[in-house]
Amino acid sequence: MSFVWDKNWEIGISSIDAQHRELMDIINKLGDAMRERKAAEVVSPVLKELSNYTKKHFTFEEALMRRYGYEELESHKPYHKKFIDKLAEFQEKIDTGNIAIGVQMYNFLGDWLRGHIRGIDTKYAEVLKDKGAK
Ligand SMILES: [Fe+2]
Numbered sequence: 001m002s003f004v005w006d007k008n009w010e011i012g013i014s015s016i017d018a019q020h021r022e023l024m025d026i027i028n029k030l031g032d033a034m035r036e037r038k039a040a041e042v043v044s045p046v047l048k049e050l051s052n053y054t055k056k057h058f059t060f061e062e063a064l065m066r067r068y069g070y071e072e073l074e075s076h077k078p079y080h081k082k083f084i085d086k087l088a089e090f091q092e093k094i095d096t097g098n099i100a101i102g103v104q105m106y107n108f109l110g111d112w113l114r115g116h117i118r119g120i121d122t123k124y125a126e127v128l129k130d131k132g133a134k
């Protein structure tokens with residue numbers, strides 16, 4: 001089952017929504033690769049793509065929080081760091097041929113997507129929107 005983007009995923013800041021949607025697309029691509037039992041050689045570049053895009057997204061998000069003087073920026077950052085570390089861990093496993101990790105990885109990414117967007121990002125979005133972000 002793939003993730004389908006709809007209004008419920010939106011946090012109401014258009015640049016962030018577009019990036020979250022892109023993250024969802026890449027995670028779906030990984031899900032497809034797992035379901036089709038693709039080899040590590042196929043999964044590896046998609047995971048790399050996710051990691052690169054995620055880093056860009058986090059940098060953008062943190063800069064936006066800084067621009068609006070978001071007070072909880074410092075406590076938001078460790079969530080980002082933790083996820084980047086986790087992706088690196090998955091990458092290492094996939095790249096050493098441990099494709100069996102794929103399903104567990106996909107489940108983790110799905111949970112993360114929900115938690116990230118609907119959990120912690122919703123919190124900063126409310127504050128930034130009050131300050132005029134859109
Ligand atoms: Fe985000």
Ligand SMILES: [Fe+2]
Pocket residue numbers: 061076080116120121
């Ligand atoms: Fe975030």
